[in-house]
Amino acid sequence: MKRIYMDNGATSFPKAPGVAEKVYEYLMHIGTNINRGAYADAFESENVVFETREQLCSLFGFEEPENVVFTKNVTESLNVLLKGLFKSGDHVIVSSMEHNAVMRPLNRLESKGVTYSRTLCDSEGSLDLENFKNLIKPNTKGIVMTHASNVCGTILNLEEVGKICKERKLLFIVDTAQTAGAIKVDFKTLNADAIAFTGHKSLLGPQGIGGFMVKEQLASKIETLIEGGTGSLSDTEYQPEYMPDKFEAGTLNVPGIFGLNAALKYLEETGIEAIFQKEMQLTELFLEKLLNMEHIDVIGKKSAEGRTSVVSLDFKNADNGEIAHRLANEYGIMTRSGMHCAPSAHRTLGTFPRGTVRFGLGHFLEENDILYAADCIYKIKE
Numbered sequence: 180m181k182r183i184y185m186d187n188g189a190t191s192f193p194k195a196p197g198v199a200e201k202v203y204e205y206l207m208h209i210g211t212n213i214n215r216g217a218y219a220d221a222f223e224s225e226n227v228v229f230e231t232r233e234q235l236c237s238l239f240g241f242e243e244p245e246n247v248v249f250t251k252n253v254t255e256s257l258n259v260l261l262k263g264l265f266k267s268g269d270h271v272i273v274s275s276m277e278h279n280a281v282m283r284p285l286n287r288l289e290s291k292g293v294t295y296s297r298t299l300c301d302s303e304g305s306l307d308l309e310n311f312k313n314l315i316k317p318n319t320k321g322i323v324m325t326h327a328s329n330v331c332g333t334i335l336n337l338e339e340v341g342k343i344c345k346e347r348k349l350l351f352i353v354d355t356a357q358t359a360g361a362i363k364v365d366f367k368t369l370n371a372d373a374i375a376f377t378g379h380k381s382l383l384g385p386q387g388i389g390g391f392m393v394k395e396q397l398a399s400k401i402e403t404l405i406e407g408g409t410g411s412l413s414d415t416e417y418q419p420e421y422m423p424d425k426f427e428a429g430t431l432n433v434p435g436i437f438g439l440n441a442a443l444k445y446l447e448e449t450g451i452e453a454i455f456q457k458e459m460q461l462t463e464l465f466l467e468k469l470l471n472m473e474h475i476d477v478i479g480k481k482s483a484e485g486r487t488s489v490v491s492l493d494f495k496n497a498d499n500g501e502i503a504h505r506l507a508n509e510y511g512i513m514t515r516s517g518m519h520c521a522p523s524a525h526r527t528l529g530t531f532p533r534g535t536v537r538f539g540l541g542h543f544l545e546e547n548d549i550l551y552a553a554d555c556i557y558k559i560k561e
């Protein structure tokens with residue numbers, strides 16, 4: 180049976196060429212920590228870690244490599260940013276398309292006196308900017324939004340949100356889990372104050388490495404979530420206040436950073452635009468085939484415009500979980516069914532509590548894979 184991986188919305192596979200080799204090289208031939216040893220191999224690790232901060236700056240149009248912080252994923256990054264910034268009495272605005280990586284920390288903060296409002300997106304997952312503006316209150320401190328829906332792929336118009344944040348002097352934090360590496364994400368164009376990313380989705384790196392980048396003036400205002408050894412200022416028992424050490428307590432995932440370094444090199448050489456074009460070409464072909472099928476609904480946008488390559492389907496007269504199971508067992512097609520950690524997005528799209536079958540197309544797939552998947556989706560109605 181064929182084996183076709185279409186769960187790139189959850190995590191990408193395969194990883195970029197060179198990633199596995201770079202992790203192997205580190206584990207077999209380098210293996211040293213950073214900030215802790217004064218020998219050549221320790222400097223080798225330090226150089227790669229710093230180079231990776233610079234690669235991330237170049238990818239996100241950010242200019243302060245020391246303000247690129249490594250964490251284990253975007254969830255941890257969002258926890259650090261949200262819990263470090265918002266305090267009792269603050270009001271926050273999110274969209275109705277958020278992942279639980281935003282909603283769960285916010286609901287925790289709600290029990291500590293932070294309030295939030297959800298701007299309702301339309302049935303395709305797009306933002307309504309008027310509705311958003313009407314939610315701004317005198318105590319609104321910040322906006323936290325996903326750049327694209329992990330359920331249906333709709334890209335949120337965050338450039339406009341960023342402009343409003345700038346005008347109203349609101350903090351703007353962007354969750355780029357679904358866009359980093361898939362479309363151009365530019366810190367300045369978004370008018371962002373902080374961007375959170377995860378290494379294992381479209382950045383094509385390994386699991387367990389992610390991070391955030393934050394403007395210097397904001398970094399100094401964020402309280403730390405964890406404190407501990409940094410290998411720096413070891414004569415004091417207080418957490419350093421300077422970046423990135425302030426937020427990098429404990430030993431970093433250095434093998435993960437080496438892997439991410441190779442992935443970022445691949446993205447730079449290939450170009451985000453070329454990856455985007457390929458993914459959109461596959462998405463367009465997939466949608467064209469799907470829109471002719473009466474036993475399914477395509478959720479969210481029906482064309483390749485304004486979206487990523489995540490496509491969600493509702494099988495009208497069947498259980499979506501069972502369909503995902505059949506696609507895997509009978510046809511070797513790997514997808515994800517259910518709520519995708521975003522119940523509010525499903526409420527917005529009208530798929531709560533049925534959920535959807537989500538296909539995450541990656542640029543390593545070929546047209547034949549898309550035609551095969553469409554054919555299997557057609558056959559599965561019987």
Ligand SMILES: Cc1ncc(COP(=O)(O)O)c(C=O)c1O
Nearest residue numbers: 252253254278280325329356377
């Ligand atoms: C929009 C969005 N935000 C956050 C996350 C969480 O990513 P991670 O598990 O890498 O922290 C995901 C991934 O599922 C996502 O799609």
